[in-house]
Amino acid sequence: QKEVEQDPGPLSVPEGAIVSLNCTYSNSAFQYFMWYRQYSRKGPELLMYTYSSGNKEDGRFTAQVDKSSKYISLFIRDSQPSDSATYLCAMMLSGGYNKLIFGAGTRLAVHP
Amino acid sequence: GAVVSQHPSRVICKSGTSVKIECRSLDFQATTMFWYRQFPKQSLMLMATSNEGSKATYEQGVEKDKFLINHASLTLSTLTVTSAHPEDSSFYICSASGPSASPTYEQYFGPGTRLTVT
Numbered sequence: 723q724k725e726v727e728q729d730p731g732p733l734s735v736p737e738g739a740i741v742s743l744n745c746t747y748s749n750s751a752f753q754y755f756m757w758y759r760q761y762s763r764k765g766p767e768l769l770m771y772t773y774s775s776g777n778k779e780d781g782r783f784t785a786q787v788d789k790s791s792k793y794i795s796l797f798i799r800d801s802q803p804s805d806s807a808t809y810l811c812a813m814m815l816s817g818g819y820n821k822l823i824f825g826a827g828t829r830l831a832v833h834p
Numbered sequence: 835g836a837v838v839s840q841h842p843s844r845v846i847c848k849s850g851t852s853v854k855i856e857c858r859s860l861d862f863q864a865t866t867m868f869w870y871r872q873f874p875k876q877s878l879m880l881m882a883t884s885n886e887g888s889k890a891t892y893e894q895g896v897e898k899d900k901f902l903i904n905h906a907s908l909t910l911s912t913l914t915v916t917s918a919h920p921e922d923s924s925f926y927i928c929s930a931s932g933p934s935a936s937p938t939y940e941q942y943f944g945p946g947t948r949l950t951v952t
Contacts, residue, residue: 766927810878824879
């Protein structure tokens, strides 16, 4: 069993839709949870991070963590064609220069 | 701020030769750098972690004699793929983290290097 499971998609939605991306994990010691966006042939860029259960909102993006269920989600409201990318969840055991464990990434396509 | 560059962005080499990839943190001191490998449509797999001035720590299954990592300064780490073979063809991405990065646990990723071994 992989430490972090993420459905690779692809996921295709119309512009304006609400997108839900999810990851599950098996290691209850993970403390930091991140979502990265990666455009084709580019390095990942950090979208959101959180370290506690609950919701965190940033513009059109909402990150949700449920530690009891070992489940994290990223919601994108009013999706735009520019949101088309691969979204990777990542987790870290503790803060301070520790390695990230990535999910497989979900490819998202938002069509006009 | 927090920009990481990689050079070259794309390299083609012949089987049996070695190739060096540079990773630089441009506006902060990176005490720790990470090297990842990514196959098409797959996630990033950590190869090794390097701290400035120390030997790199390799993940299980990564050949340290084949993938030489040097982190000689707070702004530069290099990955050398020695005696490259076609199966080494991949997208190599570095990331950097350090005390002057904010938040401190954040890793800033470079744009990646596409290696093709013929």
